[in-house]
Amino acid sequence: MLQIRNLTKTYAKGGVKAVDNISFHVEQGEIYGFLGPNGAGKTTTIKMITGLLKQDGGTVRINGFDTLVDPLEAKSKIGYVPDNPQVYEKLKGVEYLNFMADVYRVTKTDRQERMARYLQLFDLEAAAGDLIDSYSHGMKQKIVLTGALLHDPDLFVLDEPMVGLDPKSAFNLKEVMRDMCGLGKTVFFSTHVLEVAERICDRIAIIDKGRIISEGTMEELRAKAGREESLEQIFLEVTGA
Numbered sequence: 294m295l296q297i298r299n300l301t302k303t304y305a306k307g308g309v310k311a312v313d314n315i316s317f318h319v320e321q322g323e324i325y326g327f328l329g330p331n332g333a334g335k336t337t338t339i340k341m342i343t344g345l346l347k348q349d350g351g352t353v354r355i356n357g358f359d360t361l362v363d364p365l366e367a368k369s370k371i372g373y374v375p376d377n378p379q380v381y382e383k384l385k386g387v388e389y390l391n392f393m394a395d396v397y398r399v400t401k402t403d404r405q406e407r408m409a410r411y412l413q414l415f416d417l418e419a420a421a422g423d424l425i426d427s428y429s430h431g432m433k434q435k436i437v438l439t440g441a442l443l444h445d446p447d448l449f450v451l452d453e454p455m456v457g458l459d460p461k462s463a464f465n466l467k468e469v470m471r472d473m474c475g476l477g478k479t480v481f482f483s484t485h486v487l488e489v490a491e492r493i494c495d496r497i498a499i500i501d502k503g504r505i506i507s508e509g510t511m512e513e514l515r516a517k518a519g520r521e522e523s524l525e526q527i528f529l530e531v532t533g534a
């Protein structure tokens with residue numbers, strides 16, 4: 294579903310090689326966790342996957358579509374939730390959702406059904422008519438989550454989605470991720486919450502200084518570590534923290 298080959302990015306400003314020749318693939322129906330210390334290259338990778346940033350080298354394919362060759366086909370498959378929910382503050386929640394649904398050409402019936410479902414799930418029904426300006430950080434995060442789910446994406450890409458969510462919303466989001474995978478969708482997300490990654494991910498990649506230093510199922514990561522260890526212990530060992 295998601296194929297990354299030899300992906301590389303150096304920022305002109307500062308000359309930092311943020312992503313250094315990484316390759317991995319995510320199968321359809323998987324939940325894939327992307328872990329790494331601060332500044333490891335997670336957001337840069339995610340921005341290249343979603344087409345917000347152009348790579349210096351390498352390829353990203355989504356359902357076979359190369360993001361540089363067929364950007365619209367590739368992007369139409371993705372639902373993206375950035376780490377910093379920047380939404381149109383002067384729109385009401387429901388206006389923002391309709392805008393997102395328009396962009397992705399979601400039918401009236403589908404948008405009504407999905408909006409009702411996710412607004413209820415994320416406890417946003419009462420606030421949907423208010424300006425986003427008045428929302429808390431967590432509420433903004435949840436309206437962006439809802440907007441990203443309206444077109445029923447094949448690939449759900451989330452950058453540190455648990456930040457700012459209350460326990461119930463975080464639980465519900467994990468349920469959404471699991472349900473999506475049950476329906477044959479694919480989830481790719483970065484997180485610093487290792488317990489969540491350990492519990493819900495089918496496979497995990499750990500990136501450090503722009504390079505993937507460990508990748509696989511929890512069993513495979515444990516086998517590489519040579520011991521029965523928690524993801525936290527493995528993470529600390531491989532990143533030399």
Ligand SMILES: Nc1ncnc2c1ncn2[C@@H]1O[C@H](COP(=O)(O)OP(=O)(O)OP(=O)(O)O)[C@@H](O)[C@H]1O
Pocket residue numbers: 304305306307309310311329330331332333334335336337338
């Ligand atoms: N716009 C930019 N210009 C210059 N350097 C950048 C830019 N964005 C990121 N970097 C650098 O690229 C490297 C990777 O940053 P990135 O944001 O991808 O890391 P991250 O793994 O998402 O970190 P965090 O966990 O702190 O969010 C860092 O050294 C960072 O300073």
